């Protein structure tokens with residue numbers, strides 16, 4: 001056969017090649033196929049690069065590394081984002097080494113079409129989300145396509161107002177426990193505390209209760225489960241930062257990889273155990289003779305119950321495996337984000353005592369004449385100034401600074417620009433919130449000198465009003481002004497009058513569109529309760545004049561966010 005083939009080839013191929021053996025020809029064929037593949041990839045790559053020319057390209061480090069390593073997860077990294085936004089206004093292309101391209105977007109008109117795109121063409125990319133997969137599996141945050149839509153439909157009722165109402169009592173209780181601890185620590189002489197540490201234990205406490213009806217006592221005695229969740233969050237960030245650890249084969253053989261596996265196994269055991277017990281309890285309750293009794297005795301109050309009872313149009317529920325992934329996702333997405341939100345709100349109020357006083361007056365007025373200090377569900381809509389302060393803090397310090405997306409089709413953004421299918425889009429929540437085209441004076445405050453300050457101290461409320469008027473008068477300014485490079489915290493931006501005409505996508509701390517945060521009402525309710533009760537009971541002042549922000553999975557502060565606490569005697573009626 002080989003002989004015949006060689007004979008045949010000798011007629012069609014040049015004599016030098018025709019004299020080769022079959023093996024050599026096979027190798028040649030494989031090489032040709034490989035070459036074709038590489039050629040096709042190179043063509044695709046260069047066509048992609050050509051199509052991306054419609055996006056501005058900031059200076060690269062060099063042709064090989066591109067922009068790799070320019071944007072760090074540090075205070076300086078965030079300042080570079082400010083510079084990018086100021087220079088490029090809406091978007092730019094970013095090259096991570098020779099293979100990965102990223103389109104960074106930081107303008108509401110540009111992020112809107114991407115966030116509103118149908119979930120059937122939107123994908124979470126593995127580059128940014130993949131490291132969470134061993135922990136969160138196919139939970140809502142990481143899943144895509146039909147699996148995601150079915151789960152989102154089944155999970156949405158868990159966040160219905162009728163369910164959320166029940167959680168407000170839990171938020172109050174968890175906050176009470178934290179405040180009792182603070183009072184004790186202050187009495188012992190420790191009046192300066194790291195808000196991140198304190199508040200993340202508190203949000204974890206309330207989330208464990210809301211998700212599993214589990215009394216963790218974690219604010220006093222952190223458990224193995226809590227330690228494992230902290231370990232996982234830290235290890236994911238570490239892995240993101242070390243290129244070599246991106247390689248699964250290597251990572252699982254490192255010490256960090258083994259620690260990740262152990263912590264993951266611990267968290268999964270914990271969730272599995274609870275889901276199993278609750279499934280058994282529900283099955284028991286649903287036995288006919290007990291049904292009528294149980295429906296009266298037990299109201300559905302926690303997420304696990306809602307998930308266990310949920311059914312799709314065909315009457316099919318979620319499997320235990322699926323419920324575990326969702327519960328793990330809630331625990332990851334729900335506690336650190338809210339803790340970051342609350343910590344930065346208290347920090348901003350500590351820096352701005354006038355806003356703090358005004359919020360406190362609002363809370364005092366709300367609770368005046370009541371027997372208890374409990375914030376109720378209906379109170380949440382009666383804290384308008386506090387809500388504006390919360391929103392301004394989420395603008396200035398968004399707990400999630402960016403989300404990424406891949407699309408199964410070309411995406412058009414303003415200016416006729418097209419993002420070719422398959423490119424990763426980085427929607428910069430931080431960049432959009434700091435875009436000077438959308439938010440006048442997002443960071444530079446042009447006041448402070450030559451102002452008629454009679455009382456000797458200019459209040460930040462006065463300053464806020466002045467910032468607005470000066471911004472409008474900017475071109476006519478003649479008086480000498482001292483320009484302070486400070487981030488302007490101005491809750492009046494969220495006054496309904498001042499919000500008129502602003503894009504619906506200018507403020508997106510919870511993202512937007514079909515894949516927005518399912519827990520945003522839960523989070524807003526918890527933030528309002530904790531902030532209101534904290535201001536009712538304490539005065540907060542900053543310890544450090546400068547805090548370095550640390551954008552990790554969520555926005556933290558290097559070395560913590562330390563505030564001084566001064567217990568307050570509530571005013572008599």
Ligand code: HEM
Pocket residue numbers: 140141142152329330333334335337338341398399400403404509510511514515516517518519520522523
């Ligand atoms: C201040 C607090 C919070 C902030 C700033 C926040 C922010 C976000 C953002 C930006 C996303 C989009 C993530 C992405 O596309 O990659 C998201 C998704 C999500 N969040 Fe939140 N979140 C908060 C609290 C919560 C809470 C309390 C829960 C649950 C109890 C929760 C559950 C989720 C889930 C399950 C998703 C995935 C939704 C989906 O893809 O369908 N979040 N969150």
